[in-house]
C-alpha cells in the first residue's frame with residue numbers, strides 16, 4: 501500500500517455489517533443509529549450464554565448459578581470501566597439508560613445545590629439533559645442558564661468562561677448533538693468549570709457510539725450514555741462518576757440490594773456504585789452492554805473516524821445539491837460526527853421518512869427530543885440520518901437518490917401550481 505493511502509481503504513464496513521443479524525436484509529438501509537443502533541452477534545451470544553448457563557439474581561445466593569451471574573455482572577462492569585478508561589469499576593453505575601443516568605445525577609448531586617446556585621446548560625440539549633434540571637430548579641431553587649447555539653448548530657462556547665464565573669456549580673452539556681452532530685469542545689468546558697470550582701456532567705449518548713472514551717483524560721465529573729446506541733441492548737445505560745463525588749451523594753431510588761442495614765426506623769446504604777442500583781438490575785442487559793463495548797474495542801476507530809467523515813462529506817455534498825433541503829447543523833466535517841439532520845421544504849419530517857422508508861431507508865423525523873434547539877433554529881422539525889461503522893456509500897447514495905426524487909416531485913408540483921421553489925444549501 502503506498503504510504504499516502506488513506507486509512508479508509510483499510511476499513512471494511514461490509515465485514516462489520518456481516519456481524520449484525522439485524523442487517524441481513526440487503527434492501528434495508530439503516531440510518532437511524534442515533535436513536536438505536538443494531539447489535540452484533542457477539543452481544544446476542546453473551547446474553548444468551550447468561551440466560552442459559554448462569555441465569556440467577558446477582559444479589560447474594562451461594563448456589564452455582566448465582567455465583568456465575570454475580571461474576572458475569574461484575575465482569576460487565578469491568579468491561580464498561582475499560583471502555584471508559586475509568587480509574588475503577590466502582591465508578592460505573594448501571595442505570596436503564598442515559599436518561600436515567602442524568603436523572604440520577606440531577607437528583608443525587610442536585611441535593612448538594614442551594615437556592616440561587618447556577619446550572620449551565622445549552623439550548624442544544626436533548627430533553628433528557630434539560631427536563632431533569634428543570635425539575636431540580638423547581639425543587640431546590642437552582643437557576644438554569646443556557647449557552648446559545650451558533651449559526652451552524654454548535655454550542656456557542658464564546659461566553660462559557662464568563663458564565664462559569666457567575667456562581668455556576670455545574671455545567672451539563674451534550675458531547676455531541678443528536679440533531680446537528682456537532683461535537684463539543686469538552687476540554688474548554690472543563691477548564692472554565694475548574695477555574696470556578698464548578699462540576700461538569702457530559703451527556704455522551706451520541707459520542708460513545710463513535711469511539712471508546714477516556715474518563716481520566718477528559719477531566720469531567722459525570723458522564724452518561726446508553727447501551728442501545730453503543731451496539732448493546734435496550735434497558736441499560738451508565739452513569740460514570742468520580743469516586744469522591746459518588747461517595748458524597750445520597751441514593752436516588754431506594755429499596756432492596758442498595759442497603760447496608762435496615763431497621764423499621766431507617767436504613768444505611770452501601771458504597772457506590774451499589775448505593776445507586778436499587779432492586780434487581782437488568783442483568784442480561786448489563787452483560788450485553790459489556791460485550792458490546794468489548795466488541796467496539798476490537799475495531800480500528802481511527803480508520804472508522806475517517807470512513808465516517810468520508811460518508812458524512814458525501815451526504816452533505818449531495819444534500820447541498822438538492823433544492824429546498826436545509827441542513828440543520830454544520831455543513832462541513834470539522835468537529836462533527838455522522839449525524840445529519842435536514843428539513844425538506846414542503847414536507848413534514850414524517851412525510852420525508854415515510855417516503856424514504858419505501859426505498860428501504862430507515863431514518864427518523866421530528867424534533868428528536870430537542871424542541872428548544874428547533875425553536876432556536878426556527879425550523880419545524882427535521883429528518884435525520886445517523887451513521888454507524890456498518891453503513892456504506894450505497895446507503896448514502898440510495899438516500900440521496902430517494903431524496904432527489906422526492907424533491908423533484910415537490911418541484912414539479914410547485915411548478916404546476918405556478919410558483920417556483922427557492923434553492924437552498
Ligand code: PMP
Nearest residue numbers: 597598599626628678705706726
Ligand atoms: N442524550 C442524547 C444526546 C440523546 O441523543 C439521547 C437519545 N436520543 C438521550 C440523551 C437519551 O437516551 P435514552 O433515551 O437512551 O435514555
